Amino acid sequence: MNLKLEGKKALVTGGTRGIGRSIVLALAHSGVNVVTCARGDGEALARELKEIGGDHHVVKADMGDPEDVTRLVEECRTRLGSLDLVVHNAGVISHIPFPELPLAEWHRVVNTNLTGAYLLIQGTLPLLGAGSSIVLIGSRVATIGIPLRAHYTAAKAGLIGLTRSAAKELGPKGIRVNVIAPGPVETEAETPPEVRERYQRMIPLGRLGQADEIAGPVLFLASDLSTFVTGETIHVDGGI
Numbered sequence: 656m657n658l659k660l661e662g663k664k665a666l667v668t669g670g671t672r673g674i675g676r677s678i679v680l681a682l683a684h685s686g687v688n689v690v691t692c693a694r695g696d697g698e699a700l701a702r703e704l705k706e707i708g709g710d711h712h713v714v715k716a717d718m719g720d721p722e723d724v725t726r727l728v729e730e731c732r733t734r735l736g737s738l739d740l741v742v743h744n745a746g747v748i749s750h751i752p753f754p755e756l757p758l759a760e761w762h763r764v765v766n767t768n769l770t771g772a773y774l775l776i777q778g779t780l781p782l783l784g785a786g787s788s789i790v791l792i793g794s795r796v797a798t799i800g801i802p803l804r805a806h807y808t809a810a811k812a813g814l815i816g817l818t819r820s821a822a823k824e825l826g827p828k829g830i831r832v833n834v835i836a837p838g839p840v841e842t843e844a845e846t847p848p849e850v851r852e853r854y855q856r857m858i859p860l861g862r863l864g865q866a867d868e869i870a871g872p873v874l875f876l877a878s879d880l881s882t883f884v885t886g887e888t889i890h891v892d893g894g895i
């Protein structure tokens with residue numbers, strides 16, 4: 656199916672590994688010009704994007720640092736001029752018992768996952784016009800809860816509230832805002848066998864998701880197939 660994304664312009668945060676990398680590559684293969692970022696080395700992704708062709712840029716930026724977010728948005732303005740799609744995918748997690756959760760770790764996880772989304776939406780607004788789409792990558796656990804991840808679930812649940820309100824405020828400008836909430840997804844990070852088996856038992860489809868299966872719904876939200884979808888949280892979780 657031709658989603659008619661050719662020539663559109665996108666910013667995807669955290670694009671060098673895992674789900675973000677799949678989103679960036681799926682967009683690039685669909686003819687979208689992409690700016691993406693990570694804190695670390697993006698050379699491998701930059702080489703892959705060069706082979707696909709298009710106007711792509713991999714920028715070093717930390718979504719937990721407001722100055723980096725400003726610089727990233729400025730890169731989008733100078734490189735692409737405007738944006739049709741903004742995807743906040745960059746996210747961090749840790750596993751810490753709640754009574755021992757340090758304030759600094761709370762701030763690190765909330766800053767990257769939630770405050771980063773607020774800064775990104777606010778910063779990119781001047782680049783977004785009618786018909787553009789904002790997608791925040793949340794998590795299935797946001798509305799379920801999970802032990803040892805109170806800071807992460809709080810941040811991801813915050814994305815849902817942010818999306819509900821931003822969709823109402825930006826809807827009149829023709830800008831849509833949605834959350835994609837993945838269940839367990841296989842990435843380059845190793846999944847211990849006992850964790851994999853537990854998830855396989857919990858997920859009706861009997862397996863973990865693949866990163867490309869999150870990129871698919873992002874393409875849907877970027878396309879004209881979803882022009883009446885906003886304020887929504889789309890769970891992509893194998894039915895867990």
Ligand SMILES: NC(=O)c1ccc[n+]([C@@H]2O[C@H](COP(=O)([O-])OP(=O)(O)OC[C@H]3O[C@@H](n4cnc5c(N)ncnc54)[C@H](OP(=O)(O)O)[C@@H]3O)[C@@H](O)[C@H]2O)c1
Pocket residue numbers: 668669670671672673674675692693694695696716717718719743744745746747748767792793794795836837838839840841842843844
């Ligand atoms: N995998 C899952 O099962 C799952 C399930 C539910 C939700 N999610 C969500 O999906 C998103 C992607 O997860 P993933 O598993 O693909 O993660 P991942 O494999 O750890 O990849 C994260 C990507 O984001 C970048 N990143 C991390 N922190 C960043 C920061 N502060 N600033 C800029 N870039 C940053 C990383 O590069 P650098 O490290 O070089 O910065 C990397 O490119 C996250 O929001 C996560 O919470 C994942």
